Amino acid sequence: MSRSLLTPDSIDNRREPRYPVAWPARLRIATGQEIDVKVRDLSDNGIGLRSDHPIPQRDRFELVLGVPDLLDPRRLQAVPGTMSVAFLVMSHGEWRLGGTWADLTPPARKLLDQWIQKIKYG
Structure with a gap:
């Protein structure tokens, strides 16, 4: 009997769909230093990030997303939040972090929900 192994990025491991985006963000690490990262996907309850720089292992990260304005995507809004880490792996030459x-x-939640609706339904 063959058994398929699920990777951390496998859609089968997720409870909800993630939607691809390409937004800038910054993680704050324990020393207070900030690491530039890219938001690669998001969902109602989670986020996926990627980085060319090493990311230290932690349970939580404070971060600030550069979320495009819904009416003028050239304008970015700083959206702060905290994520709980589900996985941190090196894959294809980049660090991938999901959680x-x-x-x-509430305003950050509303804006992200509006973006998910926009991506989902156009």
Whole structure:
């Protein structure tokens, strides 16, 4: 009997769909230093990031997303939040970090929900 192994990025491991985006973001690490990363996907309850720079192992990260304005995508809005880490791996020459939202303000939650709806339904 063959058994398929699921990778951390496998859609089968997720409870909800993730939607691809290409937004800038910054992670704050324990030393107070910030690491530039890219948001690669998001969902109602989670986020996927990638980085060319090493990311230290932690349970949570504070981050600030550069979320495009819904009416003028050339304008970015700084959206702060905290994520709980589900996985951190090196894959194809880049660090990949995925997790769930641990803390988002109501305005941040609303803006991300609006973006998911826009991506989902156009």
